[in-house]
Amino acid sequence: MFGMQVKFAAVAGLALGLVASAQAQDAVIHAGYLLAKPGEGYLRRQTILVEDGRIVSVEAGYKSGPKGVPVIELRNSYVLPGLIDSHVHITSENGPDDRIKTFEDTTVDQAFDGAGYAYKTLMAGFTTVQDVGGSNDAVFGLRDAIAKGRVPGPRIRASGQPISVTGGHGDINGYSPAVMALFTGTSICNGADDCRRAVRQQVKEGADLIKITATGGVLSNTRAGLEQQFSDDELAAIVEAAHAMGRKVTAHAHGKGGIEAALRAGVDSIEHGTYTDDETIALFKEHNATLVPTVLAGATVTGWVNEPWLPEASRRKAAIVGPLMQDMLRRAHEGGVSVAFGTDTGVSKHGDNAQEFALMVGAGFTPEEAIRAATVVAADHVEMAADIGSIEAGKLADIIAVDGDPLEDVTELESVDFVMKGGVVYKGAR
Numbered sequence: 001m002f003g004m005q006v007k008f009a010a011v012a013g014l015a016l017g018l019v020a021s022a023q024a025q026d027a028v029i030h031a032g033y034l035l036a037k038p039g040e041g042y043l044r045r046q047t048i049l050v051e052d053g054r055i056v057s058v059e060a061g062y063k064s065g066p067k068g069v070p071v072i073e074l075r076n077s078y079v080l081p082g083l084i085d086s087h088v089h090i091t092s093e094n095g096p097d098d099r100i101k102t103f104e105d106t107t108v109d110q111a112f113d114g115a116g117y118a119y120k121t122l123m124a125g126f127t128t129v130q131d132v133g134g135s136n137d138a139v140f141g142l143r144d145a146i147a148k149g150r151v152p153g154p155r156i157r158a159s160g161q162p163i164s165v166t167g168g169h170g171d172i173n174g175y176s177p178a179v180m181a182l183f184t185g186t187s188i189c190n191g192a193d194d195c196r197r198a199v200r201q202q203v204k205e206g207a208d209l210i211k212i213t214a215t216g217g218v219l220s221n222t223r224a225g226l227e228q229q230f231s232d233d234e235l236a237a238i239v240e241a242a243h244a245m246g247r248k249v250t251a252h253a254h255g256k257g258g259i260e261a262a263l264r265a266g267v268d269s270i271e272h273g274t275y276t277d278d279e280t281i282a283l284f285k286e287h288n289a290t291l292v293p294t295v296l297a298g299a300t301v302t303g304w305v306n307e308p309w310l311p312e313a314s315r316r317k318a319a320i321v322g323p324l325m326q327d328m329l330r331r332a333h334e335g336g337v338s339v340a341f342g343t344d345t346g347v348s349k350h351g352d353n354a355q356e357f358a359l360m361v362g363a364g365f366t367p368e369e370a371i372r373a374a375t376v377v378a379a380d381h382v383e384m385a386a387d388i389g390s391i392e393a394g395k396l397a398d399i400i401a402v403d404g405d406p407l408e409d410v411t412e413l414e415s416v417d418f419v420m421k422g423g424v425v426y427k428g429a430r
Contacts, residue, residue, distance in 0.1 A: 024423040026051045028065035029072045029399065031079035034058070035407075037390040038080070038372040042407075045075075050397040053423035057393050072429045074401045074418060080371065081391050082127030082398030082421060083413070084378035085353050086292045087271055089346025090114045090121070090156065091134040091142065094219065096309035102172075102183070110138035118146065118153025120351035123427055125416035127398040129154045130342070130382050132211040132250060132271065133170075136160040140206040152426060157382050159211035161187040162252065163198045163238060168229040169217030169252065192237035195230070199241040210242040214251040214267070215258030218301055218318050219347070221311040226274070226321065227255035235265035248383070250292070254321060256280060263287050269381065271342065272297075274321050276328050281335035290338045290381050291329075295359040296352075297344030298325030329363040340381035341374035354413040357406075367410040397423040 029048040036043055036058060047063040049056040065071065091114035105113075114134070121129060131139050143156035164170025164187065172183040189198040199210055214235065216226045230238070242249045248269070251262040256275040263270070263283040269290040273280070276291070284291060302322030304310050310318070332339060343356045360370040379389025387396045401418035418428030 024053050025425065026066070026069045027072050027420075027423070027425075028063065028069055029079070030062045030075050031077070031401075032075040033078045033405070034391065035078065035080045035368075035371065036392065038368055038375045041368075042078075046079075048079075048391060048397075048399070050399075050420075050423050053397055055391060055393055055395050055397050058391060072418075072425070074429075077401040077403060077418065078405055078412070079391070079399060079401045079418075080406070081375045081389055082400055082419070083125050083354070083374045084128045084130075084341065084382065084388065085121070085126050085154075085343055085345060085374070086130045086340045086378050086381055087294055087342030087344050088121070088129045088131050088350075088353070089133050089344070090117050090129060090131045090153075090350070091138045092346050093117065093350060094347050096307075098309070099311075102175075107135045107137040107141075110135055111142050114138060114142045115145075115151050115153065117346075117350035118142065118151065118156075121345070121353065122152060122154050122419060122421065123416075124351045124353055125400040125413065125419055126353055127154050127400070127419070127421040128379075128382065128384065128388055129156055130209070131156055131158040132209075132252075133162045134158070134160065136202075136205045136207075154421070157208045157384070158206075159209050159250070160202055160205060160207045161185055162211040162213050163187045163189060163195065163202065164213040165229050165234070166190055167222065167224060168213055169215070169220040169222075169224070170213035173220050173222040173224075189234070192233045195234045195237045196241040199238055199247075200245065203242075203245045203247060207247065210238065210247050210249045211271075212238055212249060212251050212262075212267070214253040214262040215255045216317075217252060217254065218321050219314050221313055223313045223316075225255070226258075226317065228258035228261050230261075232261055232265065235261055235267075239266040259283075263289055269340070271344075272325070273332065274298075274324050274328050276332055276337075278331075278335065281332060281337055284332070284337045285335075288338075290340050290377075291332050292340050292342035292381070293325065293329045293332070293360075294342050294344035294356075295325045295329055295363065296356040297347040298322040299359060300348040326359055326363050329360065333364050333369075338377060339373050340378045341370070342378075352414075354411075354416075357410040357413055361410050367407045370410060371406065371413075397421075401428065
């Protein structure tokens with residue numbers, strides 16, 4: 001208990017100090033190179049006027065703005081919309097202590113860990129994230145605390161616990177039956193009616209969207225494979241129930257059969273999509289579904305295949321899946337699938353989200369296409385396009401800047417120099 005009190009004091013003190021020192025301000029920003037809407041190239045020598053946390057105007061030339069409003073000089077910088085990561089796990093980070101933390105950590109511990117990870121994410125230039133798998137209490141509590149300005153971090157859209165079948169990816173696996181019985185949550189379902197119940201329960205508890213595990217996964221400690229785990233009628237019931245309650249459905253899916261079953265059932269997006277082929281691409285386009293590729297997660301788990309702390313079942317799956325993901329993204333891009341930037345951070349380290357950009361470029365994206373996936377496309381994917389994703393009048397003032405040209409070298413985004421979220425400057429000029 002004493003340790004938890006120390007953690008509480010440390011994290012609360014950090015949060016209160018940052019919130020007190022980073023206040024919303026009206027501002028005039030002079031942008032030397034402005035990528036206002038990625039995909040449309042730079043505007044030169046622009047003035048952005050920010051009032052009450054929103055962008056009031058974007059005008060050519062360097063203007064002084066209203067009397068008394070401070071000017072933020074970014075004349076030698078490359079200015080972009082705040083970045084959006086469509087797939088994170090903000091309250092956890094994989095590592096050697098994963099299995100023991102299942103027993104030791106409370107949801108309070110997870111929430112405070114998440115506050116630290118959220119701060120790292122914001123400092124990396126990601127002003128919005130979609131969390132698709134964490135304990136309901138921890139991630140919904142953190143989401144709400146950030147929205148109220150009590151904790152600094154990106155705004156969060158969260159699914160809470162993923163919906164899974166008994167023994168599937170998303171259920172607890174690899175412990176004694178007595179232990180697993182204690183840790184089995186209400187999001188585990190079997191049969192169409194029970195899966196409708198699980199969707200409704202997640203909505204009741206605060207889910208912004210529904211995440212399902214349509215296939216097996218790499219990091220679940222089970223030899224249950226990588227293919228379809230929900231039946232077709234269960235998938236249809238989940239989508240029907242979620243859409244009836246105004247929630248989109250995103251599906252973790254690796255195997256071809258599972259991806260295609262989820263798409264036919266009407267899910268709105270696929271996370272990972274490892275075994276996507278030409279038939280799968282046709283289904284993506286037929287159903288107007290989005291791919292969130294998470295290539296960084298593939299690269300990360302590939303580096304873990306000899307780690308003794310990773311269970312053997314997971315090591316075997318990591319060796320298979322990890323090396324395939326960049327080529328999958330290449331096929332999807334060439335096939336015209338809509339791709340929203342997402343990293344599965346929490347597998348990789350929080351704050352390293354921007355490493356996904358270079359992997360996307362390695363899969364055939366231009367730097368500007370990759371940035372568009374993390375702004376314009378991702379904003380639409382997370383249902384916030386009216387407020388974020390571009391630097392335009394009326395939108396929230398989510399603005400970042402780097403010293404070098406990210407359209408020449410996309411790795412410039414791995415070291416962001418200026419971060420404003422909702423008119424609050426968290427990094428750089430104040």
